[in-house]
Structure formats: C-alpha cells, structure tokens
Amino acid sequence: SSGINAEYGGPDQVVQCMEKLGYRVGFSLIEKATKDEARVKEDVDIVKYICKDLWNMLFRKQADNLKTNHTGTFVIQDNRFRFLTRVSQSEQYKQRGELYVAFTCGVVKGALANFGLPCSVTAEIDMSPTVKVTLTLQQPPI
Amino acid sequence: MAVCIAVLTKDNCPLYIACDPNEDSLKLHFLVHTSIDVIEEKLNSATAANDPRDLYLGQLYPNEDYRIYGYVTNTKIKIVVIESISNPLKDGDARQLFSKVHGAYIKLVCNPFYSPGSPVTSQPFLSSVASLMRAKTIA
Numbered sequence: 001s002s003g004i005n006a007e008y009g010g011p012d013q014v015v016q017c018m019e020k021l022g023y024r025v026g027f028s029l030i031e032k033a034t035k036d037e038a039r040v041k042e043d044v045d046i047v048k049y050i051c052k053d054l055w056n057m058l059f060r061k062q063a064d065n066l067k068t069n070h071t072g073t074f075v076i077q078d079n080r081f082r083f084l085t086r087v088s089q090s091e092q093y094k095q096r097g098e099l100y101v102a103f104t105c106g107v108v109k110g111a112l113a114n115f116g117l118p119c120s121v122t123a124e125i126d127m128s129p130t131v132k133v134t135l136t137l138q139q140p141p142i
Numbered sequence: 143m144a145v146c147i148a149v150l151t152k153d154n155c156p157l158y159i160a161c162d163p164n165e166d167s168l169k170l171h172f173l174v175h176t177s178i179d180v181i182e183e184k185l186n187s188a189t190a191a192n193d194p195r196d197l198y199l200g201q202l203y204p205n206e207d208y209r210i211y212g213y214v215t216n217t218k219i220k221i222v223v224i225e226s227i228s229n230p231l232k233d234g235d236a237r238q239l240f241s242k243v244h245g246a247y248i249k250l251v252c253n254p255f256y257s258p259g260s261p262v263t264s265q266p267f268l269s270s271v272a273s274l275m276r277a278k279t280i281a
Contacts, residue, residue: 027258028252037216
C-alpha cells in the first residue's frame with residue numbers, strides 16, 4: 001500500500017485529492033443533468049435527488065435509505081456500495097475501503113454545492129459493503 | 143434578435159453579458175441589474191402564476207423600449223435576455239433561446255479547464271452566444 005500513498009504524501013492526501021476530483025465531477029454532472037428537469041425547490045428535495053437520481057447516474061441503483069434529524073444533517077445509506085462489493089470484508093482492508101468512498105463523497109459535495117447547498121460530506125463503513133454518507137448542511141435549514 | 147444576453151451566477155454577479163454594439167450597453171447592463179429583483183420575487187412567490195416548476199420565467203416586467211425575459215436553472219444560474227420592442231421574439235423562440243444559452247453554459251462548466259465563477263474566455267461559449275444574439279429566428 002506504500003506506492004500511491006508515498007507519491008501523495010500519505011492516505012489523507014490521497015483522500016483529499018480524490019475528493020477534489022469528485023467535487024468537480026459532481027458539480028458538472030448536476031449542471032448537465034438538471035437542465036431539463038423541473039425546478040427542485042426544498043433542501044429535502046435536493047437531498048432526495050442525490051439519493052435517487054445522482055446515485056442512479058453513478059451506480060445504476062438508488063441509495064437504500066435516507067435518514068435526517070431535521071436540523072440539517074442527513075445520512076444516506078447504501079447497502080451494496082458498488083465500489084466495495086468486490087473488496088474482501090476482512091478487517092485489514094477497512095482503511096483501504098475509505099479510499100474507495102472518497103471520490104463519491106467529493107461527487108456528492110460538488111453536486112450539493114452546485115445546487116446551492118454547501119455542506120460537509122463524510123462517509124463511514126461499519127460493515128462493508130454498507131456505506132453511510134453523512135451530509136451536514138453548513139447553513140441551518142429555514 | 144436579442145440586444146442583450148446576460149448570464150448571472152448564484153450570487154447574482156454578472157458572469158457574462160453580451161450586448162448588441164448598436165445599443166447603449168450601460169442602459170442594458172442596468173436593465174439586467176434591475177431584473178434581478180424581479181427574478182428573486184418570482185422565485186420566492188408561493189403562488190406563482192407560471193408553473194412553479196418551470197425554469198423559464200417569461201417576461202419579467204414591462205418597459206417602453208425593450209422586452210426582458212428571465213430564466214433560472216436548477217443550479218441558481220440566472221439568464222436574462224433583452225430584446226427590442228421593434229423586433230420581438232415569439233414566445234416559443236424565447237424558450238428555445240434560453241435553452242440554447244443554457245446548453246452553452248453547461249458545455250462551459252463541463253470543460254475541466256474552466257473554473258466555475260471565473261471570467262469566461264472560452265471561445266465556443268462566446269461564439270455560441272454571439273450567434274444566438276444575431277439569429278433572426280431560433281431553429
């Protein structure tokens with residue numbers, strides 16, 4: 001595992017780099033995909049768009065679950081995250097698994113930013129291939 | 143034939159404004175600026191006369207010399223088109239025009255060498271907008 005990490009200076013830098021790449025992709029993807037769609041109004045509708053339409057575009061399936069605490073935090077759950085379904089579920093690969101989710105987190109962040117909802121996006125992998133992506137809106141919802 | 147096509151960012155900053163050289167560009171810039179308020183009002187009004195899900199906002203407000211139309215994308219980018227009363231576009235043409243400007247903007251954003259929000263120097267975008275301004279009818 002030293003190859004790529006050494007070039008980028010460590011796993012954190014790799015994650016950051018992947019997120020940045022994902023951000024630009026998510027931003028452009030949303031610009032293009034929402035062209036002929038009806039206007040998406042509420043914050044909740046935007047997050048639902050991410051769970052259904054964006055997930056469909058990226059993974060050809062929708063996200064499996066969406067939870068919210070109604071104060072600006074959403075958790076998107078995917079029970080069979082496409083990039084992890086072929087990765088062994090043993091403990092030793094758990095940290096590597098985070099690198100596989102980084103790009104997607106960037107895509108979601110860029111997509112939300114273009115919708116006008118800047119937020120922080122983090123992912124947890126408790127039980128691969130189930131992934132939980134947490135969105136924390138930077139402005140409290142009105 | 144449009145006398146002005148303007149693209150504004152989410153924060154209502156002008157991203158790109160093209161004006162017909164025969165017209166007073168300062169006046170047109172001013173009209174674009176004042177139309178921002180009208181656009182915001184239309185977006186926020188709960189009982190919109192138009193279908194609230196439609197991206198095209200129609201004619202924004204009456205003016206003796208010009209017709210001013212608005213359009214807001216799902217990504218909060220605003221497009222304003224001004225045409226002179228003497229040479230108006232038909233309603234169908236106006237929608238087509240916005241659709242094409244929107245399309246040109248999307249191509250601009252998808253260009254990885256363009257950083258969203260920065261000044262536009264992309265030749266394809268500039269020439270698309272220039273030819274849309276000159277077009278007598280929108281195909």
